[in-house]
Amino acid sequence: xxxxxxxxxxxxxxxxxxxxxxxxxxxxxxxxxxxxxxxxxxxxxxxxxxxxxxxxxxxxxxxxxxxxxxxxxxxxxxxxxxxxxxxxxxxxxxxxxxxxxxxxxxxxxxxxx
Amino acid sequence: xxxxxxxxxxxxxxxxxxxxxxxxxxxxxxxxxxxxxxxxxxxxxxxxxxxxxxxxxxxxxxxxxxxxxxxxxxxxxxxxxxxxxxxxxxxxxxxxxxxxxxxxxxxxxxxxx
Numbered sequence: 001x002x003x004x005x006x007x008x009x010x011x012x013x014x015x016x017x018x019x020x021x022x023x024x025x026x027x028x029x030x031x032x033x034x035x036x037x038x039x040x041x042x043x044x045x046x047x048x049x050x051x052x053x054x055x056x057x058x059x060x061x062x063x064x065x066x067x068x069x070x071x072x073x074x075x076x077x078x079x080x081x082x083x084x085x086x087x088x089x090x091x092x093x094x095x096x097x098x099x100x101x102x103x104x105x106x107x108x109x110x111x112x113x
Numbered sequence: 114x115x116x117x118x119x120x121x122x123x124x125x126x127x128x129x130x131x132x133x134x135x136x137x138x139x140x141x142x143x144x145x146x147x148x149x150x151x152x153x154x155x156x157x158x159x160x161x162x163x164x165x166x167x168x169x170x171x172x173x174x175x176x177x178x179x180x181x182x183x184x185x186x187x188x189x190x191x192x193x194x195x196x197x198x199x200x201x202x203x204x205x206x207x208x209x210x211x212x213x214x215x216x217x218x219x220x221x222x223x224x225x226x
């Protein structure tokens with residue numbers, strides 16, 4: 001199985017504070033993704049990366065930035081958290097070959113108060 | 114743009130009942146199609162996939178057939194168990210350059226003993 005871990009698993013933060021979520025993979029996959037999951041919306045793509053320093057926006061990118069300085073790490077930053085960013089955040093990697101598909105991390109539950 | 118439409122939930126069934134969760138999609142060409150399952154409190158797990166028309170994906174008693182003519186990928190299981198209670202997501206990846214996974218909104222299934 002592709003190794004993918006997210007940290008932290010849970011976080012409570014105050015409105016207006018910066019927050020960084022981390023996604024770490026162990027197998028050098030090129031593509032990494034950040035999604036948010038909200039009731040009634042399914043999963044929506046925030047940003048994704050197709051290589052070191054190569055990133056692009058998804059459908060709900062406003063208020064978020066990302067960085068990928070190493071293949072194994074993909075960081076999601078909320079520059080100034082708002083209550084509308086309370087959500088569960090999932091990282092994913094794209095795997096190829098016989099195991100073609102997308103593998104997801106366990107998620108980070110973020111609450112902005 | 115690409116999109117996925119799933120039947121509205123929640124769906125409640127008795128154990129050993131037949132399950133169908135409808136999924137239709139909008140995309141150009143021949144996308145790859147996926148079903149993911151999310152058990153309570155967990156991340157998403159790939160349930161099955163199909164990458165070309167008429168392919169049938171199967172896993173754990175679940176099946177789905179890629180129907181290009183009806184742009185559908187309906188999930189079926191002949192006899193559900195209580196342990197199948199979860200949220201099910203249909204998703205697609207477009208044919209060609211975009212490596213993004215697009216999700217439906219999810220269907221919550223509850224199976225009662």
